[in-house]
Amino acid sequence: MTRFAIAFVLAAAIPLGNAVAADDAEHPAATEFKVHPIGHIKKADDRMLIVLDKKYLDGLLGLEQWSHVQVIWWFDKNDTPQQRSILQVHPRGDPNNPVTGVFACRAPVRPNLIGLSLCKVLAVKDNVVEVETIDAFEGTPVLDLKPFAPGQDSASGVKVPKWAGPK
């Protein structure tokens, strides 16, 4: 896969009041971060694989001891200025769902095209992690892997909007 760098641009936001203005003084108005894909999604037959670049192999040490991994990836098929400018959608593409901000749903369009999927780990072999399933397309760039740690990654008293609840 061709290697490339993805620049995250945090643009200056609409002024919201004194607290935000004070914050702005401490942080630059615009900052770029370079993120390099560590691998990509490969879907072969019925198998779903995260294929890491070999140079990241050492980073997989111990992952086989975890049952689940959070996969952070890039919605590369939507990487256009137009799609990155969308801030509100009907969640799940369903016009019956109320217009919702992209930071309040899991839309595949957003200013920074970061996808996050919680996956069951089936096997870790060499530079390949096999997962049960992932909702990213074949060839999707993978940015990071983090093991799912129930102590850190779960919450109590959870509420969700009606559109996201059970049907």
Ligand SMILES: C[S@@+](CC[C@H](N)C(=O)[O-])C[C@H]1O[C@@H](n2cnc3c(N)ncnc32)[C@H](O)[C@@H]1O
């Ligand atoms: C609703 S998004 C949720 C993704 C992830 N679970 C999240 O919460 O960030 C999942 C959809 O993104 C789309 N998708 C998958 N891979 C993509 C890619 N590489 N570029 C753009 N869209 C993609 C597919 O239509 C998939 O069904």
